[in-house]
Amino acid sequence: MVRVLLFGRLSDIAGWRERTLDTAPLTLFALKALLSADAALGEALAGKGVQATVDKVLTRGDMALPAGAEVAFLPPMSGG
Amino acid sequence: MVVRLQTEPFDPGALLTGFCRDRSETGAVVSFTGLARASAGETLQLELEAYPGFTDAEIGRIAEAAVARFSLHDVLIVHRIGRIAPGEAIVFVATASGHRREAFEAADQLMDYLKSRAPFWKKEHGPDGARWIEPTARDLADAERWDGQT
Numbered sequence: 394m395v396r397v398l399l400f401g402r403l404s405d406i407a408g409w410r411e412r413t414l415d416t417a418p419l420t421l422f423a424l425k426a427l428l429s430a431d432a433a434l435g436e437a438l439a440g441k442g443v444q445a446t447v448d449k450v451l452t453r454g455d456m457a458l459p460a461g462a463e464v465a466f467l468p469p470m471s472g473g
Numbered sequence: 474m475v476v477r478l479q480t481e482p483f484d485p486g487a488l489l490t491g492f493c494r495d496r497s498e499t500g501a502v503v504s505f506t507g508l509a510r511a512s513a514g515e516t517l518q519l520e521l522e523a524y525p526g527f528t529d530a531e532i533g534r535i536a537e538a539a540v541a542r543f544s545l546h547d548v549l550i551v552h553r554i555g556r557i558a559p560g561e562a563i564v565f566v567a568t569a570s571g572h573r574r575e576a577f578e579a580a581d582q583l584m585d586y587l588k589s590r591a592p593f594w595k596k597e598h599g600p601d602g603a604r605w606i607e608p609t610a611r612d613l614a615d616a617e618r619w620d621g622q623t
Contacts, residue, residue, distance in 0.1 A: 400522055401594030402605045449527045465524060471595040471607055472588045473507075473521060473552055473564055 395424060395458055398465040399434075403443070407434045421445060422455040424464060442469035474540060474548045476533045478523050480555040485565050492549050492567045499546045501573035503580045505566045507588075511559035519557045520596040520603075528592040535586050543579040545570050550583065554593075582619050589616040 395414045404410040407428075416427070425445075429435025437443070445452050446465045458464065485506040493502050509519050523529075536548045547569040557563050566583050570576040589612040596605050 398524070400524060401596075405605075446524075446527060449524075449530065465527070467524070467592065468594065468605075469607060470590060470592045471605070472586075472591050472612060473593045473595070 394461055395419070396461075396463045397424070397428070398463065400465065401468040401471075403434070403437055403466055403468055406437045407431060418457065418460065420455050420457050421447065421452060421464065424458065437468075438466055440468070443467065474533070474536055476529050476536060476550045476552075478525065478529055478552050478554050480553070482553070482561055483551055483565065485562050488549065488551060488565050489567060492547070492569070496546070496569060498571065499569045500571050501576040502567060502569045503573070503576040504568075505564075505580050505584055506562050507564040507584070509557045509559050509561050509563045517559060518598040519563070520598060521552075521554045521557065521563070522594040522596070523552075523554045524592060531592050532587070535591075536583065539568075539579045539583055543568070543570060543575040543582075545575065545579055548579070548583070550587070552587070552591075552593075556598075585612075585615040585619060588612045 395416060397412050397414060399407055399410055425438055428438060444467045446467065447456065447458060448463055489504050492504070511517060532550060536550060539545060540548060545568055549567045551565040553563045564587060566580050566587070568576045568579040568583070570579070594605065596603050
């Protein structure tokens with residue numbers, strides 16, 4: 394099971410902000426591929442400067458997602 | 474050191490009074506209050522999104538580095554999230570140090586970071602609908618002033 398959070402314009406594009414996916418263990422890139430079934434979201438996730446966190450820690454590259462992981466996709470940060 | 478994100482409005486004067494209380498070693502307290510600005514009479518409302526648990530932790534990391542770099546006695550950062558109307562206070566930063574120079578510089582650096590790189594996503598609601606906004610070139614240039622300095 395994976396909890397997915399979208400921030401900023403990503404949630405506007407997808408039409409949702411938070412979703413729990415009941416999946417077998419998977420990697421971050423596999424999760425992205427799964428979410429890209431929504432083509433508009435897939436394109437946005439592949440966009441410049443989009444970062445991902447796993448359990449609130451920024452990631453680099455692919456990684457296996459721990460069971461019950463919270464994965465967030467963050468578009469470029471705007472500052473306050 | 475305290476970093477707080479909140480949807481409720483805050484009173485900058487009360488925050489400053491509280492921050493100054495019970496300090497015998499501190500010679501200088503600098504505070505900055507940022508207000509949400511209306512542009513050219515348009516009724517714009519800001520909406521600020523944060524990732525609780527991540528945004529505050531990232532800001533805390535930067536604040537800790539500032540404490541070490543400027544030998545601060547304390548830092549308080551309060552940032553509004555959610556909808557903010559023009560004229561309302563959106564951010565409050567206070568720094569305490571032995572002498573004024575460090576407190577001024579630390580507050581300046583923290584604000585440059587908060588305005589350009591802190592993990593917020595900002596939406597502007599205007600008469601023609603809503604749009605997401607990115608940091609301005611000036612915000613980014615201000616933040617870069619501090620890069621690579623030790």
